Amino acid sequence: MRYATKIALRHFLSNPGQTALLISGVALGVTVFIFMSALIGGLATLLTQRTVGSIAHVTLEMRERSPGLIQPIEGAQLTVQKDLSRREQIAVWQPFVPLMEAMPGVTAVSPQIRGSAFLMRGQAIAPVGVIGVMPDRLSAIANISAAIVAGEDRLPSDGILIGKKLAEDLGLYVGQAIMVRSDRQRERSFRVSGIFSLGIASADRQAVYMNFTTARALFDLPSGISRFELKIAPVTDAPRQAEILERSTGLKVTAWTQDNAQLFEALAAQGRTGDIIKIFALLTIMIGIASAMLLSVMRRRSEIGIMRATGVSRLFILQVFVLEGTLIGAIGGMTGALLAWVALMPFPPIAQAPSGSLPIDVGQGGFVIAVLLTTLAAALASIIPARRAARVDPVEAIGQ
Amino acid sequence: MSTEALVRVRGLVKSFGSEESATTVLHCIDLDLFRGRLAALQGPSGSGKSTLLNILGTLMRPSAGELCMMGVDLTKADDAELTRFRNRNIGFVFQFHHLLPDLSAQENVMMPAASAAGRETAAMRARAAALLDAVGLSDRRLYRPAAMSGGQRQRVAVARALINEPALVLADEPTGNLDRESADNVMALLERINRDTGTSFLISTHDDRIAARCNRQIGLIDGKVVRDTEGAFSEK
Numbered sequence: 001m002r003y004a005t006k007i008a009l010r011h012f013l014s015n016p017g018q019t020a021l022l023i024s025g026v027a028l029g030v031t032v033f034i035f036m037s038a039l040i041g042g043l044a045t046l047l048t049q050r051t052v053g054s055i056a057h058v059t060l061e062m063r064e065r066s067p068g069l070i071q072p073i074e075g076a077q078l079t080v081q082k083d084l085s086r087r088e089q090i091a092v093w094q095p096f097v098p099l100m101e102a103m104p105g106v107t108a109v110s111p112q113i114r115g116s117a118f119l120m121r122g123q124a125i126a127p128v129g130v131i132g133v134m135p136d137r138l139s140a141i142a143n144i145s146a147a148i149v150a151g152e153d154r155l156p157s158d159g160i161l162i163g164k165k166l167a168e169d170l171g172l173y174v175g176q177a178i179m180v181r182s183d184r185q186r187e188r189s190f191r192v193s194g195i196f197s198l199g200i201a202s203a204d205r206q207a208v209y210m211n212f213t214t215a216r217a218l219f220d221l222p223s224g225i226s227r228f229e230l231k232i233a234p235v236t237d238a239p240r241q242a243e244i245l246e247r248s249t250g251l252k253v254t255a256w257t258q259d260n261a262q263l264f265e266a267l268a269a270q271g272r273t274g275d276i277i278k279i280f281a282l283l284t285i286m287i288g289i290a291s292a293m294l295l296s297v298m299r300r301r302s303e304i305g306i307m308r309a310t311g312v313s314r315l316f317i318l319q320v321f322v323l324e325g326t327l328i329g330a331i332g333g334m335t336g337a338l339l340a341w342v343a344l345m346p347f348p349p350i351a352q353a354p355s356g357s358l359p360i361d362v363g364q365g366g367f368v369i370a371v372l373l374t375t376l377a378a379a380l381a382s383i384i385p386a387r388r389a390a391r392v393d394p395v396e397a398i399g400q
Numbered sequence: 401m402s403t404e405a406l407v408r409v410r411g412l413v414k415s416f417g418s419e420e421s422a423t424t425v426l427h428c429i430d431l432d433l434f435r436g437r438l439a440a441l442q443g444p445s446g447s448g449k450s451t452l453l454n455i456l457g458t459l460m461r462p463s464a465g466e467l468c469m470m471g472v473d474l475t476k477a478d479d480a481e482l483t484r485f486r487n488r489n490i491g492f493v494f495q496f497h498h499l500l501p502d503l504s505a506q507e508n509v510m511m512p513a514a515s516a517a518g519r520e521t522a523a524m525r526a527r528a529a530a531l532l533d534a535v536g537l538s539d540r541r542l543y544r545p546a547a548m549s550g551g552q553r554q555r556v557a558v559a560r561a562l563i564n565e566p567a568l569v570l571a572d573e574p575t576g577n578l579d580r581e582s583a584d585n586v587m588a589l590l591e592r593i594n595r596d597t598g599t600s601f602l603i604s605t606h607d608d609r610i611a612a613r614c615n616r617q618i619g620l621i622d623g624k625v626v627r628d629t630e631g632a633f634s635e636k
């Protein structure tokens with residue numbers, strides 16, 4: 001094999017112009033492969049981050065109780081109606097918090113009081129969803145602290161945080177008093193502590209954050225909570241974590257993926273499109289290398305003939321040409337990877353990318369796999385030309 | 401001279417084309433080649449010289465007949481066996497040198513040995529250097545073929561044919577592409593190697609001067625042996 005490598009290397013170096021052209025073609029294909037991987041991977045990361053950045057990855061709630069059935073009476077019409085006067089709550093919740101926080105992959109746990117309410121200011125009324133959180137866990141799920149555009153991210157017992165669009169709709173500003181009436185018909189006056197902007201229209205228009213203890217009183221939940229919201233890392237692990245939590249708590253557990261199936265379909269479709277582009281890039285490389293190797297075999301026909309005449313085996317000839325193709329693939333692949341790296345360097349990380357720019361994730365470029373696949377593809381592409389070389393008839397080839 | 405036949409050919413026939421329109425190039429050739437002899441194969445173009453050399457060199461299979469070399473029946477050997485046999489026991493010198501352009505003179509000489517071993521060894525390098533010295537090219541060891549004259553290239557080809565110390569060297573018009581002086585030098589080289597090492601040579605040539613320097617002349621016309629100065633089956 002060592003001597004076959006030497007001969008392959010000599011072939012490789014014998015025509016620098018042609019070799020450079022061939023390597024450039026392979027390198028270009030590899031650059032496209034890596035660029036597409038980085039772009040499609042980056043786009044998926046961006047979409048996922050945008051989607052899951054401000055929502056809970058796993059939610060735990062009490063299971064809904066089925067209304068009790070009574071024995072039907074003959075001739076009577078029986079209507080079963082759910083008891084809406086009773087709020088579903090997790091009555092015993094404190095022991096779960098440290099257990100869930102200790103689970104590997106769980107990065108944040110937020111016990112919450114949830115309910116519907118109206119915000120009233122003079123004649124203006126707006127329906128909102130109230131989220132009662134512990135002040136020290138305010139940013140556990142959505143990063144409210146980072147999204148504050150006016151006021152501060154504190155939650156005193158009489159303070160609330162409202163979204164920017166809601167503030168605009170009601171003409172509210174920081175420090176102003178506002179009345180909140182819950183769906184339990186309890187009312188209380190609050191002061192706007194801060195205004196946030198998450199960039200999600202529904203949250204910025206309808207979400208209101210208030211102190212956990214205050215929310216208890218407003219929604220008639222003296223001891224229980226409405227739900228737990230959890231953050232998971234990595235986010236793709238959420239379904240598995242949800243299964244574990246469901247088994248261990250007996251609660252109704254929902255992973256973010258269940259509510260975002262369309263996103264996954266879109267990401268999968270996007271991934272498939274990227275795969276097709278990458279496959280075509282690899283096929284182009286393979287066809288290019290196979291063509292070049294066939295030409296090389298034609299050009300070196302008399303050399304192959306003389307080698308065969310002097311007793312060089314078919315296997316040796318096969319090895320030389322497969323190695324030559326593999327060498328072209330490996331060097332072209334590495335050159336392409338280097339070019340792609342240089343081309344991708346100016347792109348900032350996705351988290352810092354300005355709006356409208358290409359979401360490139362260099363880490364998902366698949367540099368190593370691109371070089372390995374190209375080398376493998378080149379070796380495979382060389383087999384047919386190499387077999388043709390090995391079958392050269394020495395008598396015909398040297399014209400004797 | 402040894403009395404043992406190095407090559408034994410009996411009833412050798414070579415035809416080309418399909419059965420209905422076959423062209424027979426060699427007709428029932430009987431021939432013995434002996435160790436240590438320098439034989440010339442003469443005949444006009446199309447007489448079958450090259451075909452006979454190709455068959456003797458195991459590059460081509462006969463249509464019929466028997467070919468034994470060093471006691472081995474080569475007509476029954478498969479391609480891989482023939483390739484190994486050729487590599488170890490037969491050297492070739494062609495009209496055109498057919499050196500590999502990407503290798504130096506020394507690397508070209510080593511090629512048949514190195515390809516069989518899978519690597520170049522110090523012993524191969526030493527033998528290649530000695531052969532290049534023997535053909536008067538020790539100062540051209542590292543030259544590529546493109547940097548050498550036609551005569552020098554042909555001498556490198558002779559050295560290459562000898563690297564595996566073959567029992568038989570087949571030379572097809574080895575001087576046909578050279579000027580008179582280079583041709584004489586190459587022929588003198590073959591004579592010297594034959595004398596010094598006892599390597600057998602069968603040289604195909606149109607040149608009567610070259611043939612006259614050999615110690616046996618075999619004439620071939622229309623695929624038949626028409627003249628053999630040592631007789632076809634004589635025990636030497």
